Amino acid sequence: MIDLHTHTDESDGSYSPARLVAEAKAIGLEALGICDHDNMAGYDLAVPIAREAGLELVCGIELSTKYRGKSVHLLGYFLHQPPAPEFRSWLGQMQDSRRDRNRRMVERLRGFGMEITIAEVEARGRRQAGRPHFAALLVEKGYAATVQQAFDEYLDEAARGYVQRLEPTLEEAIGRILKAGGLPSLAHPVRLLNSHRASLDAMLREFCDMGLKALEVYHYDHSPAQADEFRVLADRYGLAVTGGSDFHGDTKPSVRLGWSQQGTQRIPREVLDRLR
Numbered sequence: 001m002i003d004l005h006t007h008t009d010e011s012d013g014s015y016s017p018a019r020l021v022a023e024a025k026a027i028g029l030e031a032l033g034i035c036d037h038d039n040m041a042g043y044d045l046a047v048p049i050a051r052e053a054g055l056e057l058v059c060g061i062e063l064s065t066k067y068r069g070k071s072v073h074l075l076g077y078f079l080h081q082p083p084a085p086e087f088r089s090w091l092g093q094m095q096d097s098r099r100d101r102n103r104r105m106v107e108r109l110r111g112f113g114m115e116i117t118i119a120e121v122e123a124r125g126r127r128q129a130g131r132p133h134f135a136a137l138l139v140e141k142g143y144a145a146t147v148q149q150a151f152d153e154y155l156d157e158a159a160r161g162y163v164q165r166l167e168p169t170l171e172e173a174i175g176r177i178l179k180a181g182g183l184p185s186l187a188h189p190v191r192l193l194n195s196h197r198a199s200l201d202a203m204l205r206e207f208c209d210m211g212l213k214a215l216e217v218y219h220y221d222h223s224p225a226q227a228d229e230f231r232v233l234a235d236r237y238g239l240a241v242t243g244g245s246d247f248h249g250d251t252k253p254s255v256r257l258g259w260s261q262q263g264t265q266r267i268p269r270e271v272l273d274r275l276r
């Protein structure tokens, strides 16, 4: 059993790389993919720890991109060699744009009368603060009752506190991963159905023209029936199948490491063997 989609506290997960590796070993995973948002610090830290623990570690990334003006997450897997150096320096630019976005978002929220500072946000986000850290702070300070309410009212793309940042288009992000020697996979396709309200079939046709190579069929948010539909679509477009829980630790407590399809299915080792 494997899990190819997890987050550490170097993005918006709550587990350190060491704790994540230990947990993966404890539940008997054979391979673990770390796919933090827009950075590889968690993966880098996990490399020696996983080697020591005898756990196969897969180098991954989850990029925030835009397609038709709305958010789409794209996974990239570097299965045979590490990403080309220019990919990492491009990720550095994404970090800069996040920091800049965070400062502007603090100003915007302060405009609503919230007494928050960039230092408080960054203290919660360690190396990379994101909207989930804003949400946690808003809850702590009593400006929202729950994390979900903080998103609904202020932080969601459609909410009044949202601030745009420099994000690549899906097409650019696919190109960057391919050029860096990676395999681009569309993350949690179920979310596109909700956000874009278009036919996934038609969108996938377009994404294949952009160079997409795989589809995340196994994911915690997918029902078994949805996963079956996605598998059919992957077959139709000659896309490989990837899979993971999207574990974030205490940030998303309902998601269990190593499980997909709403906690009903594990992710078999052959998914990784086929990718390779």
Ligand code: AMP
Binding pocket: 012, 037, 064, 129, 130, 131, 132, 148, 151, 152, 155, 156, 157
């Ligand atoms: P960021 O990358 O800083 O823009 O934050 C994006 C993260 O915020 C996503 O990966 C989700 O974990 C979370 N997120 C975004 N939109 C929502 C939402 N409407 N409700 C709950 N969580 C969300």
Ligand code: FE
Binding pocket: 007, 012, 037, 248
């Ligand atoms: Fe996340």
Ligand code: FE
Binding pocket: 062, 073, 187, 188
């Ligand atoms: Fe995602």
Ligand code: ZN
Binding pocket: 005, 007, 035, 062, 246
């Ligand atoms: Zn994720």
